[in-house]
Amino acid sequence: MEIDIETSSDRFLSPEGSRDYKHEERLRPNNFDEFIGQKRVIDNIDVMVKSSNMREQAMDHVLLSGPPGLGKTSLAMLIANSLNSELHVVSGPAIEKKGDLAAVLTNLQPRDVLFIDEIHRMHISVEEILYSAMEDFRLDIVIGQGPSARTMQIEVAPFTLIGATTRSGLLSNPLRDRFMAHLHFDFYHAEELGKIIQNNSKKLDVELKDDARLEMAKCSRGTPRIANRILRRVRDFALVEGKSSIGSEHVKKSLDLMDIDSSGLDRMDRKILTVIKDYYNCGPVGIEALCATLAEDRSTIEDVYEPFLLKEGFVLRTPRGREISQKAKDHLVSIEI
Ligand SMILES: Nc1ncnc2c1ncn2[C@@H]1O[C@H](COP(=O)(O)OP(=O)(O)OP(=O)(O)O)[C@@H](O)[C@H]1O
Ligand SMILES: [Mg+2]
Numbered sequence: 001m002e003i004d005i006e007t008s009s010d011r012f013l014s015p016e017g018s019r020d021y022k023h024e025e026r027l028r029p030n031n032f033d034e035f036i037g038q039k040r041v042i043d044n045i046d047v048m049v050k051s052s053n054m055r056e057q058a059m060d061h062v063l064l065s066g067p068p069g070l071g072k073t074s075l076a077m078l079i080a081n082s083l084n085s086e087l088h089v090v091s092g093p094a095i096e097k098k099g100d101l102a103a104v105l106t107n108l109q110p111r112d113v114l115f116i117d118e119i120h121r122m123h124i125s126v127e128e129i130l131y132s133a134m135e136d137f138r139l140d141i142v143i144g145q146g147p148s149a150r151t152m153q154i155e156v157a158p159f160t161l162i163g164a165t166t167r168s169g170l171l172s173n174p175l176r177d178r179f180m181a182h183l184h185f186d187f188y189h190a191e192e193l194g195k196i197i198q199n200n201s202k203k204l205d206v207e208l209k210d211d212a213r214l215e216m217a218k219c220s221r222g223t224p225r226i227a228n229r230i231l232r233r234v235r236d237f238a239l240v241e242g243k244s245s246i247g248s249e250h251v252k253k254s255l256d257l258m259d260i261d262s263s264g265l266d267r268m269d270r271k272i273l274t275v276i277k278d279y280y281n282c283g284p285v286g287i288e289a290l291c292a293t294l295a296e297d298r299s300t301i302e303d304v305y306e307p308f309l310l311k312e313g314f315v316l317r318t319p320r321g322r323e324i325s326q327k328a329k330d331h332l333v334s335i336e337i
Contacts, residue, residue, distance in 0.1 A: 027200045027228050028074050034199060035078060036224075037192035038071065041183045045075065048181065049082045058111045058158040059083060061134055061178060063119075065168035066185025067307045069225030072164040073117065079162065080113040089115045092122035098129050102141065102154070105133050110157040119163035120170040127175055134161055134178040166303040187222025187311055190214070196224050197231055206235045211248040219255055219264040221308050226264075233258055261335050263312070268296075269305055273314060273332055276324045283316075283323030290322060 029035040035042065045062070052059035059079070064072040073089075080087035088104060095101050108114060116122065132140045139154040163179065165171060176182070188196075194217040201208045216234065220227035234254045238246045259267045275293050276283050291298045306322075309315040314328040 024225065024228065027203060029071075029078065032078055032082070035071065035075065036195045036199075037188050038075075038185055041075070041185060044181055044183055045079060049079060052083060052111070052160075056111075059113075059160040060180035061161040061163070062181045062183060063163045063165065063168065063171070063176065063179040064183055064185065065165045067187070067223070068166055068304055069223040070185040070187070071224060072185060073115070076113065076115040076162045076164065079160075080115075083111060083113065083160070085109075085111045085113050085160075087113045087115055089117065092116050092118040092120065095122060095126050098126055098141075101126050101129050102139055105129070105139060105156050105159075106154060108157050108159045111159070112157065113160045113162055115162045115164065117164045118166070119175070120165045120167050124172065127172065130161070131174055131178065167299075187308065188220075188224060189222075190217040193217035193220050193222070193224065193227045197227050200228055200231055201235075204231065204235055206231075206238070207245040209245060209247045212246045212251045215248045215251040215255075219251075219260050219262070221264045222311070223308075230254065230258070230260070261331075263331060264308075265314075265331075269309060269314075270332070270335070272301070272305060272309065273324050273328045276315070276322060277329065277332060282329070284318050284321035285323075286321045 032042065032046075041064075048059050048062070062079075064075060066072060076089075077087060086109065088108065090101075090104060095104075104114065129139060132138050133156050137156045137158050139156060141152045141154060143150050143152055161179075163171075163175075168176070168182070168184070194213050197213050197216050197220075198208070201213075212234070216227060216230050220230060230251075234246055234251050237254045237257075238244075238250045241250070243250065255261075261270070265273075271294065272290070275290065276285055279285075279293055280290070287298060287302065291301055294301065306315060309328075310317060312327075313325050314331065316323045316325055
C-alpha cells in the first residue's frame, strides 16, 4: 500500500505558526463571559484574580497545560486584563540566552503578567534564572568564571508568571514546584463548542441554522481553534454560493473539502490509524517506529494528534506501544480507507 505522508497539521499548530493567526485574534474571547467552558480552571482563576486585586499584590504564578487550541493564550490575556496589568508574551524556545530573559524580567512593572508559551521547551540554563525570580523576585547573576566569579543580585518587580505547556510532564521539577496553581485544560464538549460557534458567527456576521452549528461542533475535535477554522471555511463556502444563511449541507460540503470526516478526524489522524493497522497489524507499535513510518516529528504526534485519538478511544496506549481499538477499525471500514 502506498501512503501519502503529506501532513495537515496546519489545523492545529499554535497561532504563531498558522496563517490564520490574525483571524484568530478577532475571534478571541474579549471577557470571561465569552470564555466558554473549562469551569474548574475558570473557578480557580476567578478566586486568584479577585484575591490579587483585593491585596493589590501580584497574583500567584499559574501553569496552564493542555493540548493546542484549547484557550491557554486567550485565558492569559483575560487574566492580565482583569488584573489591569500589562501582558508580556514570550515563547520559551525563542529565549536563547540568560541575558534575554533577564532583560524581560527586569523590565516588568509591579503586578505585570509574564506569559511564557511552550515553557517546557525553554533551555535549562535559561530556566534556572526563573527559579529565584519566581520565588524571591530576585535575579542571581553570576559574573565571570572560575575563582574570580561573583554573584550579583538584581531586584525584580513582583510579577505573575503564567506558563503554558502542551506537555506538563516535560517540565523540570524545580520549575513545576514554583507554580502555585497547576490548571489543566480538557477538550470541550459539543454543547460548549456550539456556544463558541454561535458567539463567533455573530462576530463574523453570518447566520447559522441550528443543525449547521451542531454538525460543526461535532466535528471540531473538542477544540475551539478548529471550531473557528471550520466556521470560517463554511462561511466562505456559503458566501461563494450566495447563501445568506448556513445549513448543515454547507457544513458537510466544507468538511468534505477540508478532508474532515464524520468523527472530526482529518487526514493525518486517519493516516496514523491506517499505518498502525496496515504496517503494524493493529499494534502494538513503539512511538519511535510509528513516527519514523509517518515521517513526522514525535512531539507533533504526541502533542497534537494523539491526545484526541486517545480521548476518543481510537488509539490505546499499552506498555508495549500504541494499538488501535475496535472503534478505530470500525471507523476505517465505515469511511472505506
Ligand atoms: N474557552 C473558549 N471560549 C471561546 N473561544 C475560545 C476558548 N478557548 C479558545 N477559544 C478560541 O480558540 C482560539 C485558540 O485559542 P488559544 O490560542 O487561546 O489556544 P492555546 O491553548 O493557547 O493554543 P496553543 O497551545 O496552540 O498555543 C482562540 O483564538 C479563541 O478564539
Ligand atoms: Mg497559545
